[in-house]
Structures are given as C-alpha cells and as structure tokens.
Amino acid sequence: MSSAMKKGICWALATLQVTHDDIECETALTDDQAQKSVHLPLGNKHNHNHQHQQKNTSKGETFSSATSSFNQGSGSLIKDAVHSVVDTLFGREDRENVQPRYSRQDISDHCSPDSCWLVINNRVYDVTRFLRMHPGGEDIILEYGGHDATTAFIDKGHSSDAFDMLAEYCIGEVLEEDRYPEMNHT
Numbered sequence: 414m415s416s417a418m419k420k421g422i423c424w425a426l427a428t429l430q431v432t433h434d435d436i437e438c439e440t441a442l443t444d445d446q447a448q449k450s451v452h453l454p455l456g457n458k459h460n461h462n463h464q465h466q467q468k469n470t471s472k473g474e475t476f477s478s479a480t481s482s483f484n485q486g487s488g489s490l491i492k493d494a495v496h497s498v499v500d501t502l503f504g505r506e507d508r509e510n511v512q513p514r515y516s517r518q519d520i521s522d523h524c525s526p527d528s529c530w531l532v533i534n535n536r537v538y539d540v541t542r543f544l545r546m547h548p549g550g551e552d553i554i555l556e557y558g559g560h561d562a563t564t565a566f567i568d569k570g571h572s573s574d575a576f577d578m579l580a581e582y583c584i585g586e587v588l589e590e591d592r593y594p595e596m597n598h599t
C-alpha cells in the first residue's frame with residue numbers, strides 16, 4: 414500500500430466522529446486531498462458512546478491517542494467501523510497495515526481470561542475469544558497473556574494454518590521503541 418494510502422487511513426482514524434445514531438468517517442484518499450465520505454449506520458448499539466472525537470493531525474502519536482480505546486469496550490465498535498471502512502476502500506488484507514500501536518506496558522495489563530493479549534513478532538494479538546478454541550489448550554496461551562510469545566509460538570512448530578489464523582486476532586503493533594528483533598519461521 415502506498416504511503417499516501419496509509420496516510421489516508423490514518424486520517425480516517427484521526428477524524429473518526431462518533432455521533433448518536435451513526436459513525437461517519439471522512440477519508441483523505443490521496444496526497445492531493447481528494448476526499449471520500451463513508452457513512453456507517455449502526456443503529457442504537459452504542460448507546461453509551463456519545464462522545465465526539467476529532468483529531469486534526471495524521472502524525473503517529475496522535476493516531477495512537479485517537480485510537481487508545483480502539484479495542485476496548487465501546488472502542489471495539491469503533492474498531493469494527495474502521496475495519497469496515499478499510500475493507501470497503503482497500504480490501505481486508507490491508508487491515509494489518511492500519512493498526513494502533515501499544516507499549517509493552519499497555520500489553521502487560523491484558524493477561525487474564527477476560528482479556529488476553531500476546532505479542533508475536535511485534536504484532537499484538539487479542540486471543541481472548543480464541544483461548545477456548547486453541548488446540549494446544551487454554552492454559553498454555555494464558556501463560557503468555559500480556560507477554561511476548563514469539564519464541565514459544567515459533568519453537569512449538571505451529572503449522573502454516575496456525576500462522577494464517579494470526580491475522581484474525583491482530584489488533585495492532587508494538588510501539589517502535591519497544592520492538593524486539595523478529596524471528597523467522599520455516
């Protein structure tokens with residue numbers, strides 16, 4: 414994806430506006446600021462989420478703050494909406510390029526069966542709903558809740574199907590300053 418596209422998506426996130434009955438999102442698609450409006454009717458599901466969010470920069474740190482509640486509580490509704498926008502405009506495979514960034518400290522809070530995140534190769538995965546489905550058992554994943562599971566995941570020799578499944582649970586990336594060297598798998 415081009416940097417202009419990425420910039421466009423950052424702008425989409427940064428200008429996300431939550432209103433009473435719907436979510437509207439303005440997306441700058443190109444450097445020449447051509448704009449496209451996307452309207453996502455959401456009924457009354459988000460009844461406690463009436464705040465109005467508007468950030469006016471596409472810089473990384475503001476992008477991060479605009480999406481700090483992206484994956485929690487009513488934030489997940491926003492995430493679904495943003496993913497719908499990205500899916501519509503760019504295709505599902507681009508989701509992983511449009512992700513919030515988390516510090517290792519943020520991630521370490523999610524270490525319980527109610528909220529279990531782990532890191533594999535600097536990507537953050539919310540595996541809460543996967544815990545009970547994991548063929549290797551719930552407990553072994555929970556051990557890595559809030560931590561880096563790269564070595565464990567790769568050393569276990571997971572199949573390519575398991576690697577493919579990761580995309581479904583990816584919620585973001587580790588902040589650049591908190592990244593570890595990535596491990597290859599063969």
Ligand code: HEM
Nearest residue numbers: 538540548549553554557562565566569571572575578579
């Ligand atoms: C999002 C993260 C994970 C996904 C999507 C995942 C997925 C899977 C899948 C699909 C299998 C079936 C065998 C295969 O296809 O390779 C499996 C088995 C297994 N996984 Fe994971 N896994 C994850 C994390 C982990 C972690 C962090 C560990 C820690 C060591 C782990 C340990 C195991 C073990 C021990 C088995 C073996 C079960 C057996 O062969 O009897 N997994 N996992």
